[in-house]
Structures are given as structure tokens and as C-alpha cells.
Amino acid sequence: xxxxxxxxxxxxxxxxxxxxxxxxxxxxxxxxxxxxxxxxxxxxxxxxxxxxxxxxxxxxxxxxxxxxxxxxxxxxxxxxxxxxxxxxxxxxxxxxxxxxxxxxxxxxxxxxxxxxxxxxxxxxxxxxxxxxxxxxxxxxxxxxxxxxxxxxxxxxxxxxxxxxxxxxxxxxxxxxxxxxxxxxxxxxxxxxxxxxxxxxxxxxxxxxxxxxxxxxxxxxxxxxxxxxxxxxxxxxxxxxxxxxxxxxxxxxxxxxxxxxxxxxxxxxxxxxxxxxxxxxxxxxxxxxxxxxxxxxxxxxxxxxxxxxxxxxxxxxxxxxxxxxxxxxxxxxxxxxxxxxxxxxxxxxxxxxxxxxxxxxxxxxxxxxxxxxxxxxxxxxxxxxxxxxxxxxxxxxxxxxxxx
Amino acid sequence: xxxxxxxxxxxxxxxxxxxxxxxxxxxxxxxxxxxxxxxxxxxxxxxxxxxxxxxxxxxxxxxxxxxxxxxxxxxxxxxxxxxxxxxxxxxxxxxxxxxxxxxxxxxxxxxxxxxxxxxxxxxxxxxxxxxxxxxxxxxxxxxxxxxxxxxxxxxxxxxxxxxxxxxxxxxxxxxxxxxxxxxxxxxxxxxxxxxxxxxxxxxxxxxxxxxxxxxxxxxxxxxxxxxxx
Numbered sequence: 001x002x003x004x005x006x007x008x009x010x011x012x013x014x015x016x017x018x019x020x021x022x023x024x025x026x027x028x029x030x031x032x033x034x035x036x037x038x039x040x041x042x043x044x045x046x047x048x049x050x051x052x053x054x055x056x057x058x059x060x061x062x063x064x065x066x067x068x069x070x071x072x073x074x075x076x077x078x079x080x081x082x083x084x085x086x087x088x089x090x091x092x093x094x095x096x097x098x099x100x101x102x103x104x105x106x107x108x109x110x111x112x113x114x115x116x117x118x119x120x121x122x123x124x125x126x127x128x129x130x131x132x133x134x135x136x137x138x139x140x141x142x143x144x145x146x147x148x149x150x151x152x153x154x155x156x157x158x159x160x161x162x163x164x165x166x167x168x169x170x171x172x173x174x175x176x177x178x179x180x181x182x183x184x185x186x187x188x189x190x191x192x193x194x195x196x197x198x199x200x201x202x203x204x205x206x207x208x209x210x211x212x213x214x215x216x217x218x219x220x221x222x223x224x225x226x227x228x229x230x231x232x233x234x235x236x237x238x239x240x241x242x243x244x245x246x247x248x249x250x251x252x253x254x255x256x257x258x259x260x261x262x263x264x265x266x267x268x269x270x271x272x273x274x275x276x277x278x279x280x281x282x283x284x285x286x287x288x289x290x291x292x293x294x295x296x297x298x299x300x301x302x303x304x305x306x307x308x309x310x311x312x313x314x315x316x317x318x319x320x321x322x323x324x325x326x327x328x329x330x331x332x333x334x335x336x337x338x339x340x341x342x343x344x345x346x347x348x349x350x351x352x353x354x355x356x357x358x359x360x361x362x363x364x365x366x367x368x369x370x371x372x373x374x375x376x377x378x379x380x381x382x383x384x385x386x387x388x389x390x391x392x393x394x395x396x397x398x399x400x401x402x403x
Numbered sequence: 404x405x406x407x408x409x410x411x412x413x414x415x416x417x418x419x420x421x422x423x424x425x426x427x428x429x430x431x432x433x434x435x436x437x438x439x440x441x442x443x444x445x446x447x448x449x450x451x452x453x454x455x456x457x458x459x460x461x462x463x464x465x466x467x468x469x470x471x472x473x474x475x476x477x478x479x480x481x482x483x484x485x486x487x488x489x490x491x492x493x494x495x496x497x498x499x500x501x502x503x504x505x506x507x508x509x510x511x512x513x514x515x516x517x518x519x520x521x522x523x524x525x526x527x528x529x530x531x532x533x534x535x536x537x538x539x540x541x542x543x544x545x546x547x548x549x550x551x552x553x554x555x556x557x558x559x560x561x562x563x564x565x566x567x568x569x570x571x572x573x574x575x576x577x578x579x580x581x582x583x584x585x586x587x588x589x590x591x592x593x594x595x596x597x598x599x600x601x602x603x604x605x606x607x608x609x610x611x612x613x614x615x616x617x618x619x620x621x622x623x624x625x626x627x628x629x630x631x632x
Contacts, residue, residue, distance in 0.1 A: 026571075029451060038457050071456070073458070073459070110464075119462055127460040205526070285542075289543075328532065329538065370563055
């Protein structure tokens with residue numbers, strides 16, 4: 001999307017702000033509430049990002065995105081609900097981001113079974129990626145920053161992997177698919193996985209748990225499977241006191257595609273996996289909100305040539321976020337993020353397999369209306385390695401409208 | 404203690420003079436017997452219950468919430484009789500947060516009233532309003548706790564919860580006491596109105612009727628019905 005188009009859309013949204021006062025702030029409801037439709041629209045505009053810190057693929061930056069989400073729920077009785085979400089980013093086509101059936105076997109018990117393209121089981125942020133839920137404009141690194149790993153291509157040696165530091169936005173390898181493509185983040189916030197999910201919670205809400213079996217992995221959610229393997233994921237969440245939520249998650253699933261496995265003469269790629277563990281906490285009281293999330297992910301790849309890659313390739317992300325409401329309409333927020341990688345031994349150097357990144361984002365939001373908000377933020381990114389720009393200070397503005 | 408200044412002495416004298424005028428005015432009003440307006444507000448199409456946003460990203464289905472009572476309307480005098488504004492007293496009212504719903508959904512109060520917002524749910528709520536009449540954010544507070552807001556300016560205040568987007572309510576703040584809430588059948592009554600001719604308006608969920616002129620006779624009751632939506 002060009003600068004002019006983006007600016008025009010942004011101005012259009014500003015103009016729409018006044019008209020938005022006439023738009024209902026409640027979801028549209030039909031059939032006596034059996035059908036409900038909501039929407040989130042956000043337009044972000046940030047400066048150029050030559051270091052590709054915020055890119056989600058070669059073309060898209062999280063700081064320069066027009067995103068439209070339309071969500072819907074169709075309730076068919078007390079036990080069955082069909083839920084879906086259509087999403088478009090920068091008007092580049094419409095994607096069914098979510099589409100699943102929620103079955104509640106006992107109407108009065110907090111037990112649900114979801115089947116289809118289901119919400120992420122793992123972690124906390126993946127289920128609140130909507131601009132109206134994100135106090136800042138950027139995303140946590142674990143959910144957005146593209147590492148140099150790909151499920152369909154891989155380096156032949158540690159030296160080749162080390163040469164790709166910081167190139168996750170557009171990377172190619174000598175093994176597997178040799179076209180340029182993006183790498184994967186630790187956990188994708190931009191696609192949901194497909195499978196079956198079961199969720200249960202205590203009636204008082206103190207504890208809940210979720211397990212799922214899906215086709216893809218955390219870093220590469222899929223609609224249709226490409227490696228005959230299934231990912232298992234689970235999450236336990238506790239609310240020991242009002243205002244405190246503590247969660248832990250784990251996931252394990254085959255990562256590489258069948259095509260990549262065949263290219264290195266492996267029949268069963270199931271042992272080449274992504275496994276991850278996460279911990280998260282949220283505490284809120286009065287006018288402040290604090291969130292913490294840490295994710296450890298490990299990938300196993302086939303070994304092809306010397307020097308061999310030390311497996312698993314680990315990545316550790318830590319994110320601390322805070323928000324404080326200064327006035328009824330205005331809040332300030334900040335997030336400190338770090339993404340680190342395990343070391344591999346090359347012929348000439350021992351170094352992290354991808355360049356560690358640290359990000360500090362500080363910003364705030366102003367509510368023009370209850371459901372129309374303007375945000376601004378500045379982020380400072382520092383990358384310790386790679387051939388690209390290693391430091392950047394990026395400003396961004398965003399308008400958010402929802403109902 | 405400091406001595407009273409010339410300005411405060413002047414204020415005292417002015418206050419006494421105003422009080423004397425008010426007493427004269429009130430005496431006149433008592434000479435004429437007060438009347439009432441009563442009637443019914445018919446809602447041709449009641450506002451539907453407020454639904455949750457589709458919880459697509461939630462792992463499980465959300466618990467059922469209580470249905471807001473959106474049938475109650477408010478009927479009020481558009482122009483109040485002389486002397487009405489001096490009768491403002493700082494009262495107390497309560498708007499509870501229960502079952503992810505504000506109870507009552509509509510509150511009609513006079514300026515100077517303090518409204519308590521207790522949380523009787525087991526989880527956090529965060530009451531706020533961005534209305535021009537009263538901007539406030541009470542922050543997140545747990546079950547059993549309460550926060551208060553005093554409303555000093557007349558107008559309509561829309562109240563929301565920052566955590567539960569389907570929670571909303573109205574507070575109508577009047578600078579005079581001549582208003583009444585309907586019951587669930589739409590019946591209302593406004594008492595203690597000095598005789599005279601007034602414009603009366605009915606309001607329901609953001610929709611107002613056109614002002615209807617009505618004459619309140621000396622000590623009598625006037626019937627006035629409305630039809631909304």
C-alpha cells in the first residue's frame with residue numbers, strides 16, 4: 001500500500017470519526033440476538049523501517065497496516081455456536097482468520113469443544129491482537145518478529161544459518177524450497193491453526209484449562225497439514241485473586257514440511273519439531289495494568305553438512321507491558337521486549353543463530369469516543385548482529401474503531 | 404480565623420436578599436395547590452437487549468449476562484417552574500454492577516446527587532464515562548467495593564465498563580425535580596408541579612419525543628401519554 005493511499009485512508013478515518021458518533025457502538029444483532037456481528041478497524045502509519053524490525057513478511061509492516069476484522073457469531077440453540085472472523089490487511093484480499101464451531105455439551109457447565117480454525121491455545125497475546133486490545137501499536141517480538149527459520153527450507157550447515165542473521169523478513173536457503181520467503185516468528189499472531197480444542201473451567205473461574213490438536217505449529221499455523229503430524233498444545237490459567245491472571249502453556253508439533261524432509265532423504269519428518277513453553281501473568285488494579293509474558297521455543301532440524309547445527313535451536317522472548325490511565329480519555333503505555341537466541345558453532349565464529357533484538361515502545365492513546373481511539377507510539381529497536389540496520393527509532397500513529 | 408472581608412459581607416447580604424425572595428416565591432407557590440402529570444409511555448418498538456461482541460478469540464463461551472431493563476423511560480418537564488432550581492439537594496443514588504449489567508440501566512437524578520457504583524460481581528469492573536456532562540474513570544475495583552461520582556451538571560451521561568464492552572447505562576441529570584421514571588408497563592407520574600403550562604418530553608434509550616404542551620391545573624392531575632420509536 002502506497003504512502004498516499006495510506007494517508008488518504010487515515011484522513012478518511014479521521015473524517016469518519018465525527019460520523020462514528022452516529023454509528024452504534026454495540027455489535028449488530030439479528031434474530032433476537034442469535035446472530036451478532038462486530039468489527040475492529042485500525043489504520044496505522046509509521047515511518048520507514050529499513051531494519052525490518054516490524055515486518056510480518058516482505059511487504060507488510062505492523063506499523064503500516066490498515067486492518068479490518070469482521071467477527072460474527074451464530075448461536076444455534078444452547079449448545080452450538082458458529083464463530084468466524086474475516087480479516088483483510090491493506091485491502092490485499094480477505095482471509096478467513098477464524099471459522100469454527102463451538103459445542104457446549106452441558107449448557108450450564110463451563111466446558112466447550114471447538115473445531116475448525118480455532119483460537120490459539122498457547123500464550124496470552126495471541127488472543128488479543130486486536131488493536132482495541134493492544135495498548136501500543138507494535139506487537140510483542142515473540143508474536144511478530146520473523147526469525148530466519150522456515151518450515152519449507154533450511155540451512156545446510158551452521159555457517160549458512162549464521163549468514164542469515166536478521167534476514168527473517170526475506171530469507172532463502174540451499175536446502176528445500178530455494179525461493180525467497182519470510183521466516184517464522186516464535187508464535188504467529190497473524191494466522192490461527194486448524195484442529196480441535198477443548199476448554200474447561202471451574203464454575204468460580206479460578207482455574208481453567210485448554211488442550212488442542214492442530215495441523216500446524218505455533219510458528220506456522222496451517223489450514224491444511226503439510227507434514228502429516230499434529231501439534232499438541234495445552235494451557236492452564238489461574239485467577240487466584242481478583243485482578244491477577246497467571247497462565248502457563250506448552251506446545252509440541254512437527255515443524256518441517258514433507259517436501260523439505262524428502263529433499264534431505266528423510267521419510268518421516270515428524271521428529272523435526274517445534275516445542276515451546278510459555279508463562280504469562282497479568283495484574284490490574286485501579287488505573288494500571290501490568291502484563292508479563294515469556295516464551296521459550298526450540299526447533300529441531302535435520303543435520304545435513306558440517307559444521308552441524310547445535311540442536312535444538314532455541315529462542316527466548318520476554319515481554320513486560322504496562323498501561324496507566326491518566327484521565328478518563330487518555331492513557332500512557334510502555335512495553336519492553338527482548339528476543340534472544342541460542343548459540344551455534346560455525347567454522348569461524350560462535351554466535352546466536354539469529355540476531356538478538358531488544359525493543360522499547362512507549363506511547364499512549366486518546367479516546368475520542370468510547371469506540372474510537374487515536375494512539376501514538378515511539379519504539380526503539382536494537383539488533384545485536386546481522387547485516388541490516390541495527391538500530392532504529394520508529395514513530396507511529398494509529399486510529400482504532402470498533403463495535 | 405480571619406476576619407470576614409468586605410466581599411464576603413456583600414455575599415451574605417445578597418444571600419439574605421435571595422432567601423427573602425425565595426420565601427416570597429415559595430409562599431406564592433403554596434398559595435396555589437400543586438398538581439401532577441401522569442400517563443403512559445408506549446414503546447412501539449422496544450430497544451433490543453445489548454448483546455456481547457462475538458467472542459471469537461475466547462477459548463470458551465462467555466457466561467450469560469442479565470438482560471438490561473431497556474423498557475423504562477424518563478418523562479420530564481422541558482422548562483421548569485420558577486423557583487424549581489433552588490430546591491436542589493445533594494441526594495444519593497445507586498447504580499450496581501451485577502451479572503455484567505448496570506442495575507438500574509437508567510437512572511434519573513438531580514444535579515448535586517452522588518451516585519454509588521458498587522461492584523457485586525466476583526470480578527473486576529471499570530466504570531467510566533466520556534460524556535461532556537461528566538467525564539470520569541473509576542478504575543478497576545473488586546467485589547464488595549464501591550466508588551462514587553457526584554453529578555453537578557445537567558445532561559445525559561453514558562456510562563460504560565472498560566472491561567465488559569456490552570455493559571452500558573444512562574444517567575439523566577436534571578437541574579429541577581420535575582421528572583419521573585416509568586415502570587415496566589410504561590406508567591409514570593410527576594408530582595408537586597406548580598400550576599401552569601409546560602412542555603413535557605419522554606425519553607427512552609437515547610430517543611426523545613417532541614415536546615408536548617400541557618397545562619397543570621391548580622391541585623389537579625393531567626393525563627399525558629407518549630408514543631416512542
